[in-house]
Amino acid sequence: METQAFQRIYTKIEQLTKATCTVRATGVGNEELALVHGRLGQVVKIMEDEVTLQIFSGTEGIPTNAEVAFFGKPPTLQVGEALAGRFFNAYGQPIDGGPEVEGEEREIGGPSVNPVRRRQPSELITTGIAGIDLNNTLVTGQKIPFFADPDQPFNQVMAMVALRGQADKIILGGMGLTNDDYLFFKQVFENAGALHRIISFVNTTENPPVERLLVPDMALTAAEYFAVDKQEKVLVLLTDMTLYADALSIVSNRMDQIPSKDSMPGSLYSDLARLYEKAVQFDHGGSITIIAVTTLSGGDITHAIPDNTGYITEGQLFLRRDTEIGKVIVDPFRSLSRLKQLVIGKKTRPDHPQVMNAAVRLYADAANARTKLENGFDLTDYDERTLEFAREYSGRLLAIDVNIDTEEMLNVGWELFSKHFSKEEVAIRKDFVDKYWVE
Amino acid sequence: MSTSPNISATGKVTGIIANLVIVRFEGAVSQNEVCFIQHEDTALMAEVIKVQKGLAYVQAFESTRGLKIGADVTFRGHMLEATLGPGILSRNYDGLMHDLDTMTGVFLKRGEYTDALDSERKWDFNPVAKEGDTVIAGDWLGEVRENAVLHRIMAPFQMNGKYTLKSLAKAGAYRVNDTIAVLTDSDGRDVDVTMVQKWPIKQAIRAYQEKPRPFRLLETGVRTMDTLNPIVEGGTGFIPGPFGSGKTVMQHAISRQAEADVVVVAACGERANEVVELFTEFPELDDPWTGRKLMERTVIIANTSNMPVAAREASVYTAMTISEYYRSMGLKVLMLADSTSRWAQALREMSNRLEELPGPDAFPMDLSAIISNFYARAGIVYLNNGKTGSITFIGTVSPAGGNLKEPVTESTRKAARCFYALSQQRADSKRYPAIDPIDSYSKYLEYPELQQALNEQIAPDWVDRVNELKNILIRGKEAAEQINILGDDGVSIDYHMTYWRSEICDAVILQQDAFDDVDARTPIKRQKYMLYKVLDICNTGFSFESYEEVNPYFKRIINQLRQMNYSEFESDKFQEFEAGLEEIISERKAG
Ligand SMILES: Nc1ncnc2c1ncn2[C@@H]1O[C@H](COP(=O)(O)OP(=O)(O)O)[C@@H](O)[C@H]1O
Ligand SMILES: [Mg+2]
Numbered sequence A: 001m002e003t004q005a006f007q008r009i010y011t012k013i014e015q016l017t018k019a020t021c022t023v024r025a026t027g028v029g030n031e032e033l034a035l036v037h038g039r040l041g042q043v044v045k046i047m048e049d050e051v052t053l054q055i056f057s058g059t060e061g062i063p064t065n066a067e068v069a070f071f072g073k074p075p076t077l078q079v080g081e082a083l084a085g086r087f088f089n090a091y092g093q094p095i096d097g098g099p100e101v102e103g104e105e106r107e108i109g110g111p112s113v114n115p116v117r118r119r120q121p122s123e124l125i126t127t128g129i130a131g132i133d134l135n136n137t138l139v140t141g142q143k144i145p146f147f148a149d150p151d152q153p154f155n156q157v158m159a160m161v162a163l164r165g166q167a168d169k170i171i172l173g174g175m176g177l178t179n180d181d182y183l184f185f186k187q188v189f190e191n192a193g194a195l196h197r198i199i200s201f202v203n204t205t206e207n208p209p210v211e212r213l214l215v216p217d218m219a220l221t222a223a224e225y226f227a228v229d230k231q232e233k234v235l236v237l238l239t240d241m242t243l244y245a246d247a248l249s250i251v252s253n254r255m256d257q258i259p260s261k262d263s264m265p266g267s268l269y270s271d272l273a274r275l276y277e278k279a280v281q282f283d284h285g286g287s288i289t290i291i292a293v294t295t296l297s298g299g300d301i302t303h304a305i306p307d308n309t310g311y312i313t314e315g316q317l318f319l320r321r322d323t324e325i326g327k328v329i330v331d332p333f334r335s336l337s338r339l340k341q342l343v344i345g346k347k348t349r350p351d352h353p354q355v356m357n358a359a360v361r362l363y364a365d366a367a368n369a370r371t372k373l374e375n376g377f378d379l380t381d382y383d384e385r386t387l388e389f390a391r392e393y394s395g396r397l398l399a400i401d402v403n404i405d406t407e408e409m410l411n412v413g414w415e416l417f418s419k420h421f422s423k424e425e426v427a428i429r430k431d432f433v434d435k436y437w438v439e
Numbered sequence B: 001m002s003t004s005p006n007i008s009a010t011g012k013v014t015g016i017i018a019n020l021v022i023v024r025f026e027g028a029v030s031q032n033e034v035c036f037i038q039h040e041d042t043a044l045m046a047e048v049i050k051v052q053k054g055l056a057y058v059q060a061f062e063s064t065r066g067l068k069i070g071a072d073v074t075f076r077g078h079m080l081e082a083t084l085g086p087g088i089l090s091r092n093y094d095g096l097m098h099d100l101d102t103m104t105g106v107f108l109k110r111g112e113y114t115d116a117l118d119s120e121r122k123w124d125f126n127p128v129a130k131e132g133d134t135v136i137a138g139d140w141l142g143e144v145r146e147n148a149v150l151h152r153i154m155a156p157f158q159m160n161g162k163y164t165l166k167s168l169a170k171a172g173a174y175r176v177n178d179t180i181a182v183l184t185d186s187d188g189r190d191v192d193v194t195m196v197q198k199w200p201i202k203q204a205i206r207a208y209q210e211k212p213r214p215f216r217l218l219e220t221g222v223r224t225m226d227t228l229n230p231i232v233e234g235g236t237g238f239i240p241g242p243f244g245s246g247k248t249v250m251q252h253a254i255s256r257q258a259e260a261d262v263v264v265v266a267a268c269g270e271r272a273n274e275v276v277e278l279f280t281e282f283p284e285l286d287d288p289w290t291g292r293k294l295m296e297r298t299v300i301i302a303n304t305s306n307m308p309v310a311a312r313e314a315s316v317y318t319a320m321t322i323s324e325y326y327r328s329m330g331l332k333v334l335m336l337a338d339s340t341s342r343w344a345q346a347l348r349e350m351s352n353r354l355e356e357l358p359g360p361d362a363f364p365m366d367l368s369a370i371i372s373n374f375y376a377r378a379g380i381v382y383l384n385n386g387k388t389g390s391i392t393f394i395g396t397v398s399p400a401g402g403n404l405k406e407p408v409t410e411s412t413r414k415a416a417r418c419f420y421a422l423s424q425q426r427a428d429s430k431r432y433p434a435i436d437p438i439d440s441y442s443k444y445l446e447y448p449e450l451q452q453a454l455n456e457q458i459a460p461d462w463v464d465r466v467n468e469l470k471n472i473l474i475r476g477k478e479a480a481e482q483i484n485i486l487g488d489d490g491v492s493i494d495y496h497m498t499y500w501r502s503e504i505c506d507a508v509i510l511q512q513d514a515f516d517d518v519d520a521r522t523p524i525k526r527q528k529y530m531l532y533k534v535l536d537i538c539n540t541g542f543s544f545e546s547y548e549e550v551n552p553y554f555k556r557i558i559n560q561l562r563q564m565n566y567s568e569f570e571s572d573k574f575q576e577f578e579a580g581l582e583e584i585i586s587e588r589k590a591g
Helices: A154-164 A179-191 A209-229 A241-254 A268-276 A304-312 A352-374 A381-398 A406-420 A430-436 B223-228 B247-257 B272-281 B309-327 B340-353 B367-375 B407-415 B424-428 B448-457 B462-486 B493-510 B524-538 B547-565 B572-588
Strands: A008-010 A013-016 A020-024 A033-036 A039-047 A050-055 A068-070 A076-079 A104-107 A143-148 A169-177 A198-204 A233-239 A287-295 A315-322 A327-330 B009-017 B020-027 B033-039 B042-052 B055-060 B072-079 B081-084 B122-127 B140-146 B149-154 B163-168 B172-175 B181-184 B190-193 B197-200 B236-240 B262-268 B298-303 B332-338 B379-382 B388-397
Touching (some): A033 A050, A076 A209, A143 A304, A154 A179, A154 A233, A169 A179, A169 A241, A198 A209, A209 A233, A209 A241, A209 A287, A233 A241, A241 A268, A241 A287, A241 A304, A268 A287, A268 A304, A287 A304, A327 A381, A352 A381, A381 A406, A381 B547, A406 A430, B009 B055, B020 B033, B020 B072, B033 B055, B042 B072, B042 B309, B055 B072, B140 B163, B223 B493, B236 B407, B247 B262, B247 B272, B247 B332, B262 B272, B262 B340, B309 B340, B309 B367, B309 B388, B340 B367, B340 B388, B340 B407, B367 B407, B388 B407, B448 B462, B462 B493, B462 B524, B493 B524, B493 B547, B524 B547, B547 B572
Parallel strands (some): A143 A287, A143 A315, A169 A198, B262 B332, B332 B388
Antiparallel strands (some): A008 A068, A013 A020, A033 A068, A039 B009, A315 A327, B009 B072, B033 B042, B122 B140, B140 B149, B163 B181, B379 B388
């Protein structure tokens, strides 16, 4: 971005911190973008003629007599069909060697949809993964993160879900992505022949962390263009939101805000909700679905980042390595899709809710039996059977490498119930048992 | 609400930090006064939250993007107000009581403030007072029919002292802003009264004689509440729980099923899709008490988490003011707020921006007092005419990290009389509603006047039987702990039976599927039937040879009882399952 003639230029920098600088200037609008010593910054505070900017790439080497040129507008993205198939950095500039996108210029981080203009989500997204389709069914217009430890294959699962999910556009917002992961996504999408419906905004670990703050808004502005203007089904992938939140805390700490839990800003909930709530279903069929990744440290979901996320999103998907079968599974206990009841048993077979619940209940009994075993107690016959059931349930349904349709998942469920348990032990409504029990 | 602006002072913007705007002003401004900040061609609504060294600190109810130093500000001489009159029911408002449905466009537009009431619609008015009557604030002058309720047109709550009713409109059709009465004060001054009045939302409406202790059950159809820990008409309760434990599902169930004339739902800083669920379903679902559509008795105040933070705080007060307005008409109002923690967080965000000295977890120091004052606005009241009206208030709390020892939960515990603790463990094992039966309580169950009312309404020994149920649950928990420590065969069969008795109570009384058409709502008559049935089984002696027989046997009993729960009460199917149950019981009945 070059300095243009109409811009107002100031040179009196009064204060510098690691992430912000304060300059004396007038006529500046809140949240306006500026170029400071060749780096992009955004206005975060104005007191009389003292304007504080957050400098996305950090302030190292900025002198007090640096040139500050204000743009007269907040960060924007040029939107248009031409976005499809392209890769951009956090500022929306191409990084794939292609030309700048010509199109309508839109402010990023725009207003919210009026809640009465939304429609209740009801369109199933199938992924073939039973841990999702059977137990935690997703729908368009939903927002849901993977909660995963950093060593789990969340990006792989996310790419798989994205490709199977039949979206018109897939928008990847990468924050603090390693270069390897960035290339992984590129390659998977390319191999699937899907590049023409992918749009990526990427900040890698090689880029300054504060830049990440722009990525979700860029991705969601592009998503709103396709979902609202083009009435398309858009799937937005945001990885890793924990690194996004870390960047928020860097800026707020530099601005001397009082931190709340885990040194996160007191506004973390609102900051995250503003993004996640962009997920929406419209009457005309256009929708934005958000699948995100929140990495955990040591599996701790009480940390402020996963905790606030869980309060905002419509469920969460937990990945866990099941040592019994040596595979990664979608954990049925802590995972939840809050919108599943809008579709299960309605858009899927009527026995779906009951099969789902019964299986999870029996799996929980198996977990109790395992605890008993570990504490050195004898197992009852029922305990033994739950353990056998759990092993098969885990391998044939929960493992993320399973790829079958929902009908088959339900059939496998009934097969396992019938094999290991009596009808009373399964305790499903009688009319379903009569119909599906495998004698 | 752009009625001719009454400008009390003017000023100019001198500072902007997110939605906190600092204004140098001329004239007098007051704390909590409403002002408008002129940004290009839109006026952004804001509220004074502090005045210091000649500067007013105002919180904008909108994004301040693009706002510049020097922008003009006008102060309006009044605080944040609710607009009260016929036509509130069935509406969807934002936190400041702007009608969401009449806004234009897909996206919310900054500065688009729609009217709360339809000023064109005509209402059939019937006078109920007589010219010459002496009236005080809140007295009923007339009435219009609004959906299923009689909407009383009242003497303005702002009035002080006694007035004489000089003239009153005859029966006929009037618009809300038409004058329907003229009142004369003691100095002979006349006041015109329309069907609309305004009231500052942060002040309680006190147009009643007294507030007795609550004494009547408010039936919700949720068994863990009605049977175990009942809420009462005019009572207060709160539902704390980690995310995903079932707070919202529970509140929605209560809002659909509770025995109330008017339900005010404040969706405070939570998910938009959850409000959409209400918008979508309530116009279709029936009110089980009147057979009319649920939406007819409902008002939704939506400030979802992506709507302006400052308006989030206002949203709960707007909802409470609307509730007080309908209570003054002698109605049973139920108000629900999901989640009060978001409101507290909005206070925290602003307090931090004001650089106030923070209290625990960076919440404002006076958080506890703010919460107590709010809960104190609920209650059952005797109106001036001797009739009762009530506001039952239930709020959810979203404790950070699920830890109940945090400021919002602790402050709310001091204010609310019913505590419905949602447990992560129960939610994880899909025991819904995940209310912990042992930690939760209803203080009202200790009120002799309520005990008496319950025994009269349900059964003479009802309260004793409820306590019996509680004991079974506690003993079952103790037995489970013993079995865990000593192993299945390390305890006597009695322990297993004690444990399984509590499992029956849990599975059949406590657990309730909010998504099953039949199970979702259990009328009190059915709750009584099932409680007595379950207690009978718990009081039956069974004989077992070994502990291994206990688990499968009780599972069969539970299965049968659950099938009853899923069947229409007293239907053929219900009776069939009951007969099956009796057979199973007779298999092992001792003696
Ligand atoms: N009574 C219930 N019956 C069945 N499922 C429930 C019940 N209560 C909660 N759930 C399940 O738990 C999920 C989360 O509940 P919700 O009320 O949204 O949690 P919270 O508001 O506490 O975050 C729901 O989407 C639903 O799947
Ligand atoms: Mg909730």
